[in-house]
Amino acid sequence: MDTSSAIENIQVRSQEAIRLLKKLIETQSFSKEEDRTASLIEEFFTQKNIPFHRKKNNIWAYNLHFDAGKPTLLLNSHHDTVKPNKSWTLNPFEALVRDGKLFGLGSNDAGGCLVSLMAAFSHFYDRNDLTYNIVIAATAEEEISGKEGLEIVIPELPYIAFAIVGEPTDMQLAVAEKGLLVLDCTAKGKSGHAAREEGDNAIYKALKDIDWISNYQFLKVSPTLGPVKMSVTIINAGTQHNVVPDICTFTIDVRATDQYTLEEIIEVIQANIQSEVNARSIRLRPSSIPMDHPIVKAGLSMGREAYGSPTTSDQALLDCPSLKMGPGHSGRSHSADEFIYLHEIEEGITQYIQMLEEVMNK
Incomplete structure (x- = not known):
């Protein structure tokens, strides 16, 4: 694919991702109540002729040329949200675009991450030259550390070599999480x-x-x-x-x-x-990935910075090397009038694809 075609491809995927994110924002998806956003994610995969699996409110799919002889990487983010606080001045369930920002509940945490990962997965879906299998999992109950989210999907998956967990990090590399x-x-x-x-x-x-x-x-x-x-x-x-x-x-x-x-x-x-x-529980364990892991080295080569994250996510449920990374800013999460910049989504998709391309070429 030449440069102009690659840019056009990213732009098309960005537009698709933003359309999906708007639908997700306008559909209530509090933790344990994500059935309708799960159906929207099903519709996205159906329209692209991508087979998928569903368990409770969790949706996952594999790349077309899945090969059991290859290692598998997991792309994961969540589609549940917290409840809006009383300080909102906008309608939290209206996907409002203003000054390059997309406002709405879950836009930043973690809708932008989820749709960007789904766009990256779609980019690689039908490639037959991948050195890794890819599985995308859009999961529930992350905001409450619930037991019917990623935790019930993991047993359904093959052995995972490493994972990228989509949470807003300004696309910096959270190589460890408390x-x-x-x-x-x-x-x-x-x-x-x-x-x-x-x-x-x-x-x-x-x-x-x-x-x-x-x-x-x-x-x-x-x-x-x-x-x-x-x-x-x-x-x-x-x-x-x-x-x-x-x-x-x-x-x-x-x-x-x-x-x-x-x-x-x-x-x-x-x-x-x-x-x-x-x-109360010993489920939410510290997570990390070695600094010399190919996905970390790919991010560092693009000028991204590595850091340790003080917050907890579904990364804590994974028993494999995992990197937390996504478009959006952590400080906007759970805040009134939550938003994500539209350009952050396109940049997130681009970086996910570039990093995964580099890993696939190793």
Whole structure:
């Protein structure tokens, strides 16, 4: 394909992607309520004669010349959204274009990423010279870390050699992502009358543990993600002013790095505080990809920068090297009057294709 034809091809795919994104914006898709946007994605593949699979509200498809003897790469992003906050001044379900911006709920997080990845997949779909198979997965429930999104698709897929997860990163390379560990802790004392020297105040016990949590620093620091971060975010105790509380509960938000497993972090905490510690889940693990991986090197060769992401995405559910990257800016996510620049979508499609072309040529 000559240069002019390649440019025209990208422009056509960009226009298709923007049309799809407008439809997605105008279709409510709160987490667990993504059935109608899943149908829109089905329609997109049907119009292109691309066979697809559906499980719950998740849609995935394979390249035409899938070869079980080749490694497979996964392109993934989500089509669920958070609920709009009260600060919106525009209609969150109207795809409004103004000053080169496309406004609407989910435009930036992560609709722009999803349609750009779908455009890149379509570009490679019928190629018979690929060194990797490609599977695209448009998944649900990412915003709530739900269990009926990417997690139920993974068992249906072949072994994944590496993945690109579409989230707004300004098309920079998030080569690592912190994991999330939520711990519910219980300090136990003994109730008594507050006016007398009775009881064993559970709040005071909890405060000693919280003091340790606020001051402790894990020894190993990740070169890309920095230190493990612990924050006590909820505390509850007491029933009335004159009763010494026998129970105090508190919650720790732990942002884990690739230097520790979640189990190791729990073990350290349990060994240093008196309160009982219970993990809500150990599903959302830290993620990373080597700096010398071909997809990272492809991005770096295009002048993109690598960094560690403090936020958590569906990348945490993948047990393979994964890169988080997509058009749009993270700071616009979940904000009032959310938007993405139209040029960001075209640039995102272009960069996805160029990076994948470089990997395919290795």
